[in-house]
Amino acid sequence: MANNTSGGAMDRPANRNEHYVANLADTAMAEIDAVRISEKPTNLYLDAWRDLRKRPMFYIAGVLIIIAAVAALFPGLFTQTAPNDMCLLANSNGAPTDGHPLGFTRQGCDIYSRIVHGTSTSLSVGLIVTVMTMFIGVVFGALAGFYGKWVDALLSRAGDIFFAIPYILAAVVIMSVFSDYRNVWVISMAIGIFAWPSTARVLRGEILRVKQSDYVMASTALGVSRFKILMRHVLPNSIAPVIAVTTISLAAAIVAEATLSFLGVGLPTSTMSWGNDISQAQVDLRTAPQVLIWPSLALSITALAFIMMGEAIRDALDPKARAQR
Amino acid sequence: MIGYIFKRILQALPVFFGTTLLIYFMVFAMPGDPIVAMFGDRGVNQAVYEQLRAQYHLDQPFIVQYFIYIGGIFQGDFGTSFSGQPVSEVLAATFPVTIRLALMAVFFEMLVGVGVGLVAGLRKGKLFDNSSLVMSLLLISTPVFVIAFVFQFVFAIQLGWAKPTVSGDAGFTELLLPAIVLSTLAVAYIVRLTRSSVIETSGQDFVRTAYGKGLTRSRVVRVHILRNSLIPVVTYLSIDFGVLLVGATVTEGIFNVPGVGRTLYQAIIRGEGPTVVSFVTVMVLIYVAVNLLTDLLYAVLDPRIRYGK
Numbered sequence: 001m002a003n004n005t006s007g008g009a010m011d012r013p014a015n016r017n018e019h020y021v022a023n024l025a026d027t028a029m030a031e032i033d034a035v036r037i038s039e040k041p042t043n044l045y046l047d048a049w050r051d052l053r054k055r056p057m058f059y060i061a062g063v064l065i066i067i068a069a070v071a072a073l074f075p076g077l078f079t080q081t082a083p084n085d086m087c088l089l090a091n092s093n094g095a096p097t098d099g100h101p102l103g104f105t106r107q108g109c110d111i112y113s114r115i116v117h118g119t120s121t122s123l124s125v126g127l128i129v130t131v132m133t134m135f136i137g138v139v140f141g142a143l144a145g146f147y148g149k150w151v152d153a154l155l156s157r158a159g160d161i162f163f164a165i166p167y168i169l170a171a172v173v174i175m176s177v178f179s180d181y182r183n184v185w186v187i188s189m190a191i192g193i194f195a196w197p198s199t200a201r202v203l204r205g206e207i208l209r210v211k212q213s214d215y216v217m218a219s220t221a222l223g224v225s226r227f228k229i230l231m232r233h234v235l236p237n238s239i240a241p242v243i244a245v246t247t248i249s250l251a252a253a254i255v256a257e258a259t260l261s262f263l264g265v266g267l268p269t270s271t272m273s274w275g276n277d278i279s280q281a282q283v284d285l286r287t288a289p290q291v292l293i294w295p296s297l298a299l300s301i302t303a304l305a306f307i308m309m310g311e312a313i314r315d316a317l318d319p320k321a322r323a324q325r
Numbered sequence: 326m327i328g329y330i331f332k333r334i335l336q337a338l339p340v341f342f343g344t345t346l347l348i349y350f351m352v353f354a355m356p357g358d359p360i361v362a363m364f365g366d367r368g369v370n371q372a373v374y375e376q377l378r379a380q381y382h383l384d385q386p387f388i389v390q391y392f393i394y395i396g397g398i399f400q401g402d403f404g405t406s407f408s409g410q411p412v413s414e415v416l417a418a419t420f421p422v423t424i425r426l427a428l429m430a431v432f433f434e435m436l437v438g439v440g441v442g443l444v445a446g447l448r449k450g451k452l453f454d455n456s457s458l459v460m461s462l463l464l465i466s467t468p469v470f471v472i473a474f475v476f477q478f479v480f481a482i483q484l485g486w487a488k489p490t491v492s493g494d495a496g497f498t499e500l501l502l503p504a505i506v507l508s509t510l511a512v513a514y515i516v517r518l519t520r521s522s523v524i525e526t527s528g529q530d531f532v533r534t535a536y537g538k539g540l541t542r543s544r545v546v547r548v549h550i551l552r553n554s555l556i557p558v559v560t561y562l563s564i565d566f567g568v569l570l571v572g573a574t575v576t577e578g579i580f581n582v583p584g585v586g587r588t589l590y591q592a593i594i595r596g597e598g599p600t601v602v603s604f605v606t607v608m609v610l611i612y613v614a615v616n617l618l619t620d621l622l623y624a625v626l627d628p629r630i631r632y633g634k
Contacts, residue, residue, distance in 0.1 A: 157336070161343035164612045165605060166571050172593050173351045173601070180356070255468045259575060262470050263590065278471065285478055296471040303466035 048240075048316040058312040064305035072120035079113045105277065105291055114277055115298045121273040122254045122302060125188050129253035132192035134246050137199025138239075144200065145207030145238075146230045156204070159197035167194035168259060175265040182268050191256045195249065202245050206238035213237070240317040247310030251303035258299055274299045330617065337613040341606075342395075348605040349391050352598045381405075381599075394599070398606060404599035406592070412603040415588060420607075423584035425497070426577075427569035429504035430511070431562060438512045439558060442519025443551060449524055457520075461513035473506045473579040490581040503580040507573050511565045518561055522554040529553075556626045560619055567615030571608045 052058045071078050096103045103111050144155035162170075174190035175182065210216070211234060219229045260266035261275025262282075269276055274295040281292035360377050361369060378384045382393050397404060403412040445454040464472070480502060481489035487502040526532065527550055535545045574586040581587070585604060592600035 157339045157343065160340040161347060164340055164344045164609045165348060166568070166574075166608070168574060169589065169593070169605075170348075170351075172574070172590065173348070173355070176593060176596070177351060177354045177356065251466060255466075258468050259470060262468070263575070263578070265594075278468075282474060285474055286482060289478060292471075292474060296467070300463065300467045300471070304462060307462060307466050 045317075048313070051316040052312060055312050055316070057308050058316075061305045061309035061312060064301060065309060068119055068123060068302050068305065071116050072123045075116045075119070078116045079110075103290055103294075105281065111277075111291065111294050114272060115274070115295055118272045118274045118277065118295065119298070119302075121184060121267065121271060122257060122275075122299065124184050125191070125257040126250045126254045126306070128185065128188035129192040129195060129256075130246055130250045132188065133196040133199050133249060134242070136192075136196040138203060138235075138242065140196070141200035141203030141242075142207060142230060142235055145204035146211060146226075146234055152204075155200070159200050162194050163197040163201075165194060167191065168256065168263075170194040171256065171260055172263060172265050175260060179265075182266070183271070184267070187257055187260060187267060188253075190260070191253055195253070195256075199242060199245060199249070203238060203242050206241055207234055210234050210238040241314070244310050244314030244317060247313060248307050251306035251310070254299065254303050254306070330621075333617050333620070337617075340613065341609055344609045345395065345602065345606050346391060349394065349598075349602050350387070352593075352596070352601050353387050353390070355596050355598075394602065398603075403603040403606075406597055406600045412600050415600060416603065416607060419583060419585045419588045422500075422582060423570060423577075423586065426500050426504055426507065426573075426582060426584060427566055429497075429500055430508040430569055431566050433505055433508040434511045434515055434562060434565065437508070438515025439519050439555070441512075442516040442558075443523055443546075443554075445516065446520040446523025446527070446554070447546065447550075449520075454520070457516055461516045464509050464513035469506065469510060469573075470575045470579060472509050473503075473576055476502060476506050477579065491583070500582065503576050503582055506580075507569065507576045511561075515558060515561060519554060519558050522557055523550060526550050526554045556623070559626060560623055563615060563619045563622060567612055567619075570611050570615070 105111055105114065140155045140159060144152040144159075171187075171190040171194065174193070175187065178186050178190070216229060216233055219233055224232075257266060257273065258275030258278060261273055262279040264279070266275050266279075267273050269280070277295040278292055278299070281288075281295070285292055360374055360381075360383070375384075382390050385393070394404060401413075403416065406412055406415060441457050445457045448454050477489050481487045488499055491499045491503065532545060532549050535549045536542075540549075571585070573584075574590045576582070577584045577587040578590060585608075589601065589604045592604065
């Protein structure tokens, strides 16, 4: 019955002989207590992390994302060819040659080099949009779901307003408004400002569910302030689906940037971007489809990696899906 | 039920005004003078310019313009595009095309999405399931314009099965290729939705009971599994129909379909305020209506859900 690990607070009253019930360490309860203490602490996120490491999808997606991130940060590691130097019109839509594994664009630039150097644009847009939608979505969703009543009515209707306009069209209008200032930040803003309501909705629904939990009622009974309950108990327990949705929406943002560039309202053609390259390649689709295929492939694989990662995270965080497998 | 519908319509009002105000503001903020643009390179006479500005209420402050416009809509007047054509005529010309395209796309989504999803769900973990999973992930992560180009290149140009672009009257056979392209993304989602729904339903007690009382597999699948799995799918399909009605800018652009999406895109690029705002207004109305119908449909399909009290 040696229970040396239990807290000092338990022992003190016993030493003073001030109570009429057996000391916890002397009862059968001590066994249960001891087992609990020696066991590794666990929670939703630790479980999910353990589950995630068993999934091949997680590794495939992770490796692809790391490759893309390295290419974005250090393009020099992948190619020595500068994307815009040495563009010879003689090479226009040319077949692959030595040192230029994917051939040449219409302007005679190296396709492989342009893809590598375009990675950072796509990833930056994806990242900025994600941070933005996450921030606005979490604030709106959390407040609406937790406080309910008029706060919910106001914030949810605000979300509906942005949700009712298809976000590609809204982004086209915004990009037309800022036609003189087209850069990575402006295009991210144009996409993000209409993309957040879905994040807010997911979080709001989850918070409505979590709010009913016993531990929330217990905290209320203990007199913890409403805001503190939201921040300490409700939000950490309802953020899981948001993480999954956000990872997937990062892929959607990358695709949206390419779509806007394709529509001619995206980044200026001087900016290296997969969307611009695909857009410029469309005129030669019949004679030189490879010019269009390669940047599209890079785009699809990157988007695929983030979608796969999001799905793996979602499945790992969902105890129901874990049991079903 | 009536009370619920009334409440929903009441809730939709602020969304309607908010959305139209927002889009009106954004169009208002677009650079460039549309009247100068109307005259192109020739330049415009000052008196004509003033008169046109007054005619289109462009000399009024922003908020007055908005209310003049909204007031007109409630009287059935959707304004006049800068080319002089009433916007209602443009709407009447483009919406039927988009509706036809959307109906065809939803048909493909149902046929392929539910079919593949059902088989994948019943053969969970087998080759067919895994390959359909990979295919749907690929479709989801490929931008629609790339799919459109590939389909146009392979089926229209290389194989010659369809025309690469659609003519002015946008007939049924011409719209086949754009409709398939348009449906690909939703097909991918529906395959996954149907699959997980079928797997979940297959584990239910009533399915075991059905097998237990000796029903054939095909009957269990048809009557017990499929019917109960379709509730989320039907909901998704109806929402997607609403999205498609709002127009597919990219697909319509590539295949030259004279529908809502392409017309709206051109109007935005030209800075045609009235056309843009009118289209978006109609879109919001459709969006609100489709959402309401979806919720009601949900109640019809799933007896456990009841609105009202």
